[in-house]
Amino acid sequence: MVQKSKRPPVTKIDAPVPPKRRGRPRAYEPDVALGKALELFRKDGFAATSLDDLSAATGMNRPSLYGAFGDKRELFIKSYRRYRDDARAAMADVFRNELPIRKRLERIYAVALDIYLESGPRGCFTVMTAASEAVHDPDIRAMVLEGFGELDKAFAACFRLAKQKGELSGSADPTVLAQLASATIHTIAIRSRAQVPRKELEAIVNGAIDVMLRA
Amino acid sequence: MVQKSKRPPVTKIDAPVPPKRRGRPRAYEPDVALGKALELFRKDGFAATSLDDLSAATGMNRPSLYGAFGDKRELFIKSYRRYRDDARAAMADVFRNELPIRKRLERIYAVALDIYLESGPRGCFTVMTAASEAVHDPDIRAMVLEGFGELDKAFAACFRLAKQKGELSGSADPTVLAQLASATIHTIAIRSRAQVPRKELEAIVNGAIDVMLRA
DNA sequence: GGAATTTTTTGCGAAATGGTACAAAAAAGT
DNA sequence: ACTTTTTTGTACCATTTCGCAAAAAATTCC
Numbered sequence: 001m002v003q004k005s006k007r008p009p010v011t012k013i014d015a016p017v018p019p020k021r022r023g024r025p026r027a028y029e030p031d032v033a034l035g036k037a038l039e040l041f042r043k044d045g046f047a048a049t050s051l052d053d054l055s056a057a058t059g060m061n062r063p064s065l066y067g068a069f070g071d072k073r074e075l076f077i078k079s080y081r082r083y084r085d086d087a088r089a090a091m092a093d094v095f096r097n098e099l100p101i102r103k104r105l106e107r108i109y110a111v112a113l114d115i116y117l118e119s120g121p122r123g124c125f126t127v128m129t130a131a132s133e134a135v136h137d138p139d140i141r142a143m144v145l146e147g148f149g150e151l152d153k154a155f156a157a158c159f160r161l162a163k164q165k166g167e168l169s170g171s172a173d174p175t176v177l178a179q180l181a182s183a184t185i186h187t188i189a190i191r192s193r194a195q196v197p198r199k200e201l202e203a204i205v206n207g208a209i210d211v212m213l214r215a
Numbered sequence: 216m217v218q219k220s221k222r223p224p225v226t227k228i229d230a231p232v233p234p235k236r237r238g239r240p241r242a243y244e245p246d247v248a249l250g251k252a253l254e255l256f257r258k259d260g261f262a263a264t265s266l267d268d269l270s271a272a273t274g275m276n277r278p279s280l281y282g283a284f285g286d287k288r289e290l291f292i293k294s295y296r297r298y299r300d301d302a303r304a305a306m307a308d309v310f311r312n313e314l315p316i317r318k319r320l321e322r323i324y325a326v327a328l329d330i331y332l333e334s335g336p337r338g339c340f341t342v343m344t345a346a347s348e349a350v351h352d353p354d355i356r357a358m359v360l361e362g363f364g365e366l367d368k369a370f371a372a373c374f375r376l377a378k379q380k381g382e383l384s385g386s387a388d389p390t391v392l393a394q395l396a397s398a399t400i401h402t403i404a405i406r407s408r409a410q411v412p413r414k415e416l417e418a419i420v421n422g423a424i425d426v427m428l429r430a
Numbered sequence: 431g432g433a434a435t436t437t438t439t440t441g442c443g444a445a446a447t448g449g450t451a452c453a454a455a456a457a458a459g460t
Numbered sequence: 461a462c463t464t465t466t467t468t469g470t471a472c473c474a475t476t477t478c479g480c481a482a483a484a485a486a487t488t489c490c
Contacts, residue, residue, distance in 0.1 A: 020457095020458070021457080021458085021465090021466075022457075022458055022459080022464075022465045022466060023456075023457060023458075023464080023465040023466020023467060024455060024456040024457055024465080024466050024467040024468070025456070025457060025466085025467075026466090026467065026468095027467075027468070043350070044351075045260070045262065045346075045347050046263075047260065047262035047263040048261075048262040048347075050446075050447065050448085051447075051448060051449080052446080052447080052448095060468090061468070061469060061470090062448085062449075062450090063449090063450075063451090063467090063468075063469080063470095064467070064468065064469090066448095066449070066450080067466095067467075067468095068467095071448080071449075072448070072449095120350075121350065122350075123346060123350075127346060127405055128346045128347070130405050130406075130408050130409045131260075131338060131342060131343045131346040131347065131405065131408055132260050132263075132343070132346065132347060134408060134409045134410070135258070135335075135336065135337075135338075135408055135409075135410070136259075141409055141410060144409045145409055145411070148406065148409065148411075171429075173422065173425075175422070176422030176423070176425065176426060177426065179402070179419050179422055179423070180395065180398075180399070180422070180423055180426055182402060183395075183398040183399050183401065183402035183419075183423065184395070184398050186398065186401050186402045186405050187394070187397060187398035187401045187402070190342055190345050190346065190401050190405075191345075191363065193345050193346055193349060193350055194345045194349045194350075194356055194359045194360055194363070195349070195350070195356060196360070196363075204394050204398075207388065207390070207391030207394055207395070208391070208394070208395055208398065210388075210391065211391060211392065211395055211426065211427065211430045212426065214386075214429075214430055215426045215429055215430065235488075236435095236436075236487080236488085237434080237435050237436060237487075237488055237489080238434085238435040238436020238437060238486075238487060238488075239435080239436050239437040239438070239485060239486040239487055240436085240437075240486070240487065241436090241437065241438090242437080242438070265476075265477065265478085266477070266478060266479085267476080267477075267478095275438090276438070276439065276440085277478080277479075277480095278437090278438075278439080278440095278479085278480075278481090279437070279438065279439090281478095281479070281480080282436095282437075282438095283437095286478080286479080287478075287479095
């Protein structure tokens with residue numbers, strides 16, 4: 001048998017190929033279910049979200065939930081990972097786009113605010129998780145710290161580039177500025193959760209940008 | 216009756232006067248019980264702290280707890296109020312002390328870090344509460360917002376004074392700087408909760424102070 | 431000493447919680 | 461048609477949870 005006979009006819013990277021699974025077909029799409037779970041966890045936090053709530057929101061009954069995602073903690077972690085992937089994707093473009101530093105920062109914060117305020121002020125899931133679960137669960141803590149680190153690094157890269165392009169004074173320290181930029185992310189994440197209106201949050205952001213760029 | 220006859224014999228403000236209560240004496244001191252409750256809430260958050268936990272920690276059984284502080288939510292609110300009172304008291308001195316601005320900020324952040332890191336990294340209760348309960352409970356949200364507002368105002372007063380004393384450039388905006396100072400509080404509160412070591416938090420603080428004072 | 435008052439203690443109960451066992455259902459393979 | 465495989469749906473379990481009622485204990489007032 002020189003030639004593989006069952007090769008499928010040149011689907012690109014065969015992503016949406018129905019793979020002819022064997023047993024009863026799933027009644028849900030794991031991705032949208034995970035999205036619903038994330039919504040709930042973001043709204044109420046880990047402890048206040050019951051499996052019944054999750055079951056109702058996803059349309060899956062508890063055994064199915066369990067089979068698909070593991071126990072509550074695993075589901076939380078998978079939801080969190082999903083959040084981070086989404087947030088990272090949303091940020092990626094705007095971070096990549098090498099606009100003048102001021103414009104760049106403005107856009108970054110605008111995207112962040114979109115995330116924090118969408119469908120009710122949900123805040124930043126990383127911050128929420130840090131405040132609650134990260135203390136007790138080492139795995140979750142590691143993810144949270146990774147999130148903070150990534151953000152710091154991304155901001156630092158922005159400031160380094162800006163400095164290199166002469167948009168920043170020579171005495172400016174990209175690392176320090178990055179931490180301040182992250183701090184500004186954190187403060188709007190928290191305040192948004194306490195339902196501070198977007199206008200005020202934007203004012204905070206603009207003030208912070210002014211100070212950072214003048215430094 | 217010119218002279219009040221039943222005036223008590225000059226106890227200063229009769230604080231530790233046993234008031235001869237009528238029934239069975241309490242087996243606990245409400246203040247220390249509330250302190251224990253606060254400890255628990257700070258460690259685990261509202262939802263993950265059960266009345267049994269609180270009962271065990273305070274030494275009061277559930278009905279006594281209930282009688283003394285009301286239901287779980289009320290107990291949480293009273294614990295939170297206690298936290299705010301304590302934190303405010305701790306900050307009051309250092310905020311009042313009109314040192315040169317840099318020294319003053321350093322001390323403020325040192326006190327904050329003491330609070331956030333005492334007995335395990337507990338973070339800032341206001342930030343924790345904002346992240347979880349403030350979304351759903353208007354009363355709690357009001358307290359949280361009040362907390363943020365107070366902090367912003369206290370920092371603003373610092374910067375106003377500093378500017379007046381010529382320690383700050385004329386272009387510096389005390390309100391904006393105050394929000395950045397609060398943001399720095401928030402970022403170390405969150406990061407401390409994720410167990411970032413004190414050294415790193417102090418580095419963040421020092422960098423932030425540098426930028427704020429150079430602005 | 432007895433009544434009044436306040437708190438503690440015990441114990442109940444109804445609901446919710448996380449998790450699981452097991453049969454029925456729905457598909458593919460033979 | 462029958463078996464295999466996978467998922468669903470129902471029901472259940474043990475535990476925990478919050479809250480409360482009612483009795484017992486400890487104290488002051490008369």
